[in-house]
Amino acid sequence: MPDLVVLPGTREQLIAVVRLLAAHDVPFVPRGAGTGLSGGALADAGSVLIVLTRLNRVLRVDAEDRLAVVEPGVVNAKLSAAARPHGLHYAPDPSSQSACTIGGNVAENAGGPHCLKYGVTANHVLALELLLADGTLVEVGSPGGEAWGPDLVGVFVGSEGNFGIATKITVRLTPLPRAVRTMLADFNGLRIAGEGVSAIIAAGIVPAALEMMDQSCIAAVEDSVYAAGYPRDAAAILLVELDGRNEAGVIAETEAVAELLRKSGARSVRIAASEAERERLWQGRKKAFGAMGRLSRDLVVQDAVVPRSALPHVLETICAIAKNYQLVVSNVFHAGDGNLHPNISFDATDPELKQRVEAASAEIMSTCIAAGGTITGEHGVGIDKLRYMPLIFDPESLGAMQAVRRVFDPKERVNPGKVVPVHACREWTSMRNAKFGMRNHNGGFNSTFHIPHSALEVEA
């Protein structure tokens, strides 16, 4: 628990608080709505939690240039609501969009179902006003999106609060699609559904969203108040949405996708006939995590990404892992970009069960990494994934990240202990010798890239 929680009501108060903490060398943790899933906004004793939810003003919506300027505590869905009268919306739509804040989205580089076509948060942030740990204000980016030098906006987005607080955020707004078609396809197997995904992508069609749910997840949704009419006997369903500004184009692509899914082995393909039906289909998907709360008292929401072509194999392996550890694993995920969310339902009061969940989680991560994937696609590293970072980055690369962090925050006071496992970093000092090169020289200039080192290889 933090020693103190502060909820500044204005930008000026926030600046004053951060400068006061700097003067007293006190670590602090910025926090939005606290909907993150990797523990990124958790604060320990000795630190101050700065909650940004009261900085919730949409400062400007510029319809002509399709941008908005907001404070960090603005709720994602409320920004889109503010843009809607202008025929615009804010495209990144994490499942928690009714609660999560834009500041949190920036810190985590949040995604969402519609990021397949529209991109993640990093693709939509144009400029930022930053408050660094020492209280310095910095302006990066420009309203047109061109950087004043290096792309410091891109470096800041996704830094999980380690580089400071975004006090003012300029985002790109996207025209609302004039035509939308949502379809539900159901399959007898996860592998067949995965083949349907590949067929769509191979055809050069980029749906707005391409989501998959397995049978366990379907059952959880259909048993809940969010029941969407998904077929309970299906091994997997695909929710595919096509949208655009050109009605004829969307209709043509919808027909093409439906045909591709049928050819791939879909049992049925149903196109939502009304806006109400479309909303119902989406409600089931967006509230799936909530529905899983019915399965048991606790839920581990995992987040990993694999190459799309590896999806069938990885999903089957996850099923085998679940069986091996006798656990209930439900999959609901962004199939279009290979972003998996295997969710493990369990009872954390059972220590033995908890141990099995941890072992299974680690095995799932290892499976994804072995398939050429990564440990998080949109939830962030936080504290949850710290232990996996040395599996995908060598000590030199982790050391580089730590060094960049020190450029923004030399004393590492902002959100300490997150993202980079310090113990696994190769120390990054200004002195460098030729040893690195000579070691490679002896190796014959092999252009094969380093297999990630383990933490055990860290130099003293």
Add this chain to the structure above:
Amino acid sequence: MTILDKVTALLGEGAVLEAGQDRVPRIAPGSPDAVALLLGTAHQEGWRVRIEGAGTWLQSDAPADLALTTRRLDRIPAVEPSDLTATAEAGIGLDQLRQQLADRGAWLSVDPPGLAGRTLGSIVATATAGPLRHGFGPIKDHLLGVTFVTGDGRMVQSGGRVMKNVAGYDLTRLQSGGFGAFGVIVLVHLRLRTLPRADITYLLEGAREDLTQVGEDIAAAGLTPAALELVSPALARRERWVLGVRLAGSPALVAADEAGLRAASGGGRFTPLRAEEAHAFWMRLAEGFAVRPVTFRIGGVPSASDELLDLLQHQLGDEWISASPAAGALRWTGDASIDRLQRLRRTLAGLEVPLTLERAPWPLRGAVGHFGAYREGVGPLVAGLRRTFDPGGAIVVATEGT
């Protein structure tokens, strides 16, 4: 022992190429590890190194003890058409990469300025997007990860090979547009698209203001062109300004957009180009920016595009200009003095519009810098990052100018 003797001993004779006109030894390491070895040694020895790709874009004239060219890093370790990803070394020419991707049905949807053999590393390091930025975004949107070597010889990985990735800080974005100030890119993981099954270009000639209006009509009609580029007469080698519209994607979408384009332009004034004509038009546009001494880009909000075009014409003359008005991006090439460029950068800064100097002879870019007119607090961060990734200042790059 001369520097050349030491480098030959280090990397072998095969890595030593013929020196350029300024007689600076030109070294072509054959692997990323060799790049690390060379830069680590340069850091130790206090050598100053300029970075080159194929030598077709940025002038090879920065004062240095040796030139490191990435041209032998020209392998493509992986192309995964089903995942729409590829991994390529930084020295591969874009023309070769395009061809190999096309053979597998994949497409890197970028069309940067420069000659066809310009290297991938150069395009990423300078973040030079072309007309396709309208439909597919800037260069950084096509990157999944990079591996780079710092000025003191460390090899650093960033990102990965998958479509979404938030593991660790995004150092890929630091490298994209960093102009080599933070290290030498040796390997790039790319996001691809399926090779468009339909790809057609339409041209419309006319007065600039009329074409601007047509561009706005196209946007208002909800069309989604891959490129919507306004080109000055000199650059297009036409009598009047030209609006180039490229539609690329699935046949269904392109057919729908073609119908929409005819409606938006008041009954088909656009001229469709045959495939070879379209290729020649876009190539001429790209190559045009590599022949004049100075090229820069500016990025403003879309509503300012007209005003920015006026400003460029007023301050530098109606030279070779290309603009994506809807993206607010403009590129200018021609001849300009240090004073004029510095004055223009100051004027633009007042309008919240950054000017990035893309290429120029060393005396000019050394004085003006690729970057400049930083906003509040940015200078110390850039300097800190530069010290972090090139602590000895081994890499010669004109960041902010003098």
